[in-house]
Amino acid sequence: MTKDQLLLSFDLLDEQYIEEASPTAAKPHRRRIQLVRAATCAVLIAILVPAILLVLPLFRTPTEVPPVVYDPPTIFNALESPELLYGNGNPFVVGDTTEVVDFSDTTEPLSKGFGHGYYIVHAEIISILPDVYYPLNRSPNFAPNAYQLIRFRTLEALHGNVPEEFLYLMPMGVVDNSFDSYDTFIISMGLRGTENYILRNGSKQKLEAFPLLLFADPNNCPEIGNFISFTDGVFNENVFHYYDTDLVQPGYTVEYTLTRVKERIKESKQEIEDSGYYSFPIDILTYSTDFTTEEARAAFAYVQAFENGVFVQSICSYFDAAYPTLTYTRYIGECQTEEVISINLETEEVTYSEVRYSEEELRSIVNVSEYAANLREKYAAQLPVPPHTDTQGKELYSLNVFGWYLKIDGNIYGIVKTTWLYHEKRYDEEYHCNVLYRYYDDSFILLDAQNLTVREVSRDELLELTGGQDFHNYIHQYRYNYAYKAGYFF
């Protein structure tokens, strides 16, 4: 027997053991902490802190770099074409796989919808913010989903500590002119960020922090039933065509639907308690940032001080009560670095990444954001040709340009990556259905401030430079000219 066969033979395990060890099952040591007071505090802080528009003053004396020495590829910014990203109605196409960067730290719920554990709210729209936003801490390998922000007023918090007002991150293409004609919505949602959650404002080309708590669909897929909308007090399915038919049907009134949602929440809680398993805590968890140790207070103050760079906050495993940890990643401009600071909300233990960026370094650092922005502009004038893909018969689905920083042996490098994603639909003889295939392509540009060079580099060269390390998983090798199956049409 080979090791491959032996590992495959673990398929013979009984289901009970598999289920018991599921990453989404209850952990034996899990302690449920409910810091409602802290939540209130966090909300208050969030509300009191004014909106901060972050024009990053990090490049006071940007290093001069020579122009690119090759004919720069393209730029068409697919980010500005939401219909390409969302308009095809294919339930399998998601545009990007959003949880990759946070994958190891995220505990996704097993089930979704109007179940337990989510924030569930009956709310009305206050306003729809006009700008386009992009998340920072999401995998940018594909075109990052473009979002609009909707400001809601809570009418009734059905589950969880939903504040009086909150923001909802809604993928572009969902919100149209008719959207504010709905009276109210019942929304099942996940908390995306706590205080000063930062997004890139694509309309104004800058980062923006938000004082209101920001919620979103946990799986970035609004089509699958997280919204129930009402017009004149009656369910209206026009915006969200796919919904939980067990819960709501055309003709249901808002009062009746609310009753059913509440019943569902109650049933789900009971079901979970009875089963002994739960995908995530039944009660909504909130955390305190009112630290008692000097170390935690200092770290928290450091990441809040925006002149030190922008630290984008995420909550590791916010469904997991065992080790709630605030994690801050330094961004320079819109570009990620390896500098990460974590504060364990339970133990107040602070962890600093090995790589740090000093104030002095920040003053003379190469401006990767600017370079990426210029490249986007060039691409906008002419569509770039992907270096490894035969585009015949394929449709460009997304094109993305993004950059990041790497510090290697004391030298700071900027890397700008262009990614292409093409679609092709073919009939599959084996499965007797149409299959949507995706083709991936990319190219890299290295900005070397030390040697004052800007040049196109291959993935292998990059990996050689980094000693094989791929800190952000951005150098990761996808197969070129390979048809990735993305969905089936039966």
Added chain:
Amino acid sequence: MQDCNIVELYWQRDEKAIKETAEKYGGYCYRIAYNILYSDLDAEECVNDTYVKAWESMPPAKPEKLSTYLGKLTRHIALNRYIHDRAQKRNKAADLVFDEIAELIPDGATSNLPDEVALKDVINRFVGALPSLTRVVFVRRYWYVSTIKNIAKDYGLSESNVKVMLLRTRNKFKAFLEKEGITL
């Protein structure tokens, strides 16, 4: 939607079954595939293959626990893919798991497969007899192919604790297999 209702959709050949599956278990399957393949596109493709396999297999299959049924399909597809692609694409995390498993196989072992029924019985008896924490750690590592770091985090252990626990369990497993006459 309840699992039994989703399975019923498969039996009715209703394409909504796949939507419901993706909604409820897409993340779960993706996680299993990603642990093994360490590539978002590959993992996503693997999850899509899982849906097709589920569509093909139900009926006649009527799983009681849809999550583990799908998980098994995903794991199988992902592992086979990983084995197939290993020469071109390395996933160090998965390689480590394979290397640990290789410790159980004595030098000069044949490529003959032991009797599946016997192996299933032995594996489940061994796993069932483990203390609960050891069991979940063992299964997380060798079924879910989770990293040591994630296991440690999820169960409140240090990484060295997890490593030691796994080492001891592997040694016990090897001895148990030998005792039960399972020759690898």
